[in-house]
Amino acid sequence: MGLRFRKSFKIAPGIRMNVGKSGVGVSFGGHGLRYSINSSGRRTTTVGIPGSGLSYSTTSGGKSYKSPAYQRRNELARLQREQQKLQELEYARLQVDLYENKLEQIRSIHHECDDPIDWREVLRRQPPFQHGQDGPNTQAARQQLESYQPGLMDRLFNRDEGKLRQLHEEVERAKEQDQQLLNGWSHMHSLAERVLNRDIDAYYQVIQEMAPLDDLVEFGSGFEFGTDNPYEIHVSFDVNPESVIPNKALSLTKTGKLSEKNLTKTAYYDIYQDYVCSCALRIARDMLALLPITHVYVHAYEDRLNPATGHIEKITILSVKYDRLTLSRLNFTQLDPSDALENFLHKMKFKKTQGFEDVGEELN
Numbered sequence: 535m536g537l538r539f540r541k542s543f544k545i546a547p548g549i550r551m552n553v554g555k556s557g558v559g560v561s562f563g564g565h566g567l568r569y570s571i572n573s574s575g576r577r578t579t580t581v582g583i584p585g586s587g588l589s590y591s592t593t594s595g596g597k598s599y600k601s602p603a604y605q606r607r608n609e610l611a612r613l614q615r616e617q618q619k620l621q622e623l624e625y626a627r628l629q630v631d632l633y634e635n636k637l638e639q640i641r642s643i644h645h646e647c648d649d650p651i652d653w654r655e656v657l658r659r660q661p662p663f664q665h666g667q668d669g670p671n672t673q674a675a676r677q678q679l680e681s682y683q684p685g686l687m688d689r690l691f692n693r694d695e696g697k698l699r700q701l702h703e704e705v706e707r708a709k710e711q712d713q714q715l716l717n718g719w720s721h722m723h724s725l726a727e728r729v730l731n732r733d734i735d736a737y738y739q740v741i742q743e744m745a746p747l748d749d750l751v752e753f754g755s756g757f758e759f760g761t762d763n764p765y766e767i768h769v770s771f772d773v774n775p776e777s778v779i780p781n782k783a784l785s786l787t788k789t790g791k792l793s794e795k796n797l798t799k800t801a802y803y804d805i806y807q808d809y810v811c812s813c814a815l816r817i818a819r820d821m822l823a824l825l826p827i828t829h830v831y832v833h834a835y836e837d838r839l840n841p842a843t844g845h846i847e848k849i850t851i852l853s854v855k856y857d858r859l860t861l862s863r864l865n866f867t868q869l870d871p872s873d874a875l876e877n878f879l880h881k882m883k884f885k886k887t888q889g890f891e892d893v894g895e896e897l898n
Contacts, residue, residue, distance in 0.1 A: 626792035633784040640778060641808045643753060644815035644871055648746045650823040656726040662715045669712025675705040729826060732764035737825050746820040747771075753778055754813055756835075766829040768896075769817050773836050773851070779805050803889040810834050810852055810890070812871035818856035819866075830856045833896045851890035853897040854880040 550561050561570040570578040663669045668676065679701040728736035738759065747757050754771040761767040779802065782794045797805075814832040821830045834852040839845075860877050875882065883891035 623790045626786055626790060629792055630784050630786055633780060636780060637805065640753075640805060641812060641871065642867075643750070643809070643812040644819065644866055646749075647816065647819040647866075648744070648823045653726045653729045653826060656722055657730060659719065659723070661719050661723075663712065665716070669709070669715060671708035671711040671715075672705065675701070675708035679705055732826075734761060734764055737761070737764075737767065737827075740824055744824060746824055747817065750813065750816065753809070754834075765827050766831065767821055767825065767827055768831040768833065769821060770833045770835065771813065771817070772848075773810055773813070773834055775806055775809070775836075778809055799887045803884075803886060806889055807872045807884055808870070811875060814852060814854055815856075815866075815871050815874060818854070818861060822856075822858050822861060828858050831897055832856065836890060838892075849892040850881075850896055851893065852880070852882050853893060854878050854882075855897050 679698075682697065682701055684697065725736060725739065729740065741759055747754075750757075750771075752774075754773060756770070756772040758770045759767060760770075781797060781802075783797050783801065785793045785795075787793050814834060817832050818830040821827065832852075832854050833850060835848045836851045837846050838849050840847045854875060856878055864874065864877070879897060881893040881897055883893055885891070
């Protein structure tokens, strides 16, 4: 049993001072009704029937006792709240990073480009091996076959015949691989010859086989190619602003929470312009990398409602004539894709708060 200490002093009729380990208190009243105030702030009212031994007490204020289990639950709840807050802050940072990365991706579409093809070098390449001779894969497989020496266990359990059959099959597969190598060389040699002879059909074949704009599908659609001049090509594409450009600007508040605000018209159309111009520049770079042409015409289209007819109509919002010499002088990682149009003949009507307008006829 723990040691307890309590002492009471009468300081006035009906008023007593109580001193104990838990603090100092003052009590008022007499038999039947008594009111106590402790230095901890606890207030106790006691009502009883004199001589009966019956009484009723109520307590308010002060520090109440908390069991260890209650304190652990309270601490766990506090930690969970803190963990949830940290997760919310981390989620907010992630969303802002994704938003900023998306904007950077939109404005840097033109940074990437297919590796240029030197068709003259392709034409000069020697075949991987001469027709009628064994190719490199066949030579290796045949060497394995000729050097095979069955061991004692192989001969004892008649496994040498199975091993020899397997090696012969590998030689046949190697012949097929070498034939594919020779066919690939022959195909590229013939294609290079046609491209260098300015065969327009060969241009279309290069575009079909190498699919240079496949990774632009998320930014544009309906790519079409056309030309009747072996020194130039026209590329048309439809823009997809609804699926590309975000509608809301994301940022972090001073406390690290996520803030979402609608993009202003100026901000939205600024991103839209860079998106279209960056796509056009990327298309021009890819075409000049693959084909021995001097000019690329790029035309961008947008589907828009015509209020006079009530129908969705396709309008031309950008038409640019890119040339190889000027493009070769640009620093693509530093330039602004919209400002870069000043280097080329182009048609574009753009207003900061209204976006693109129809430019009418394309450049020819």
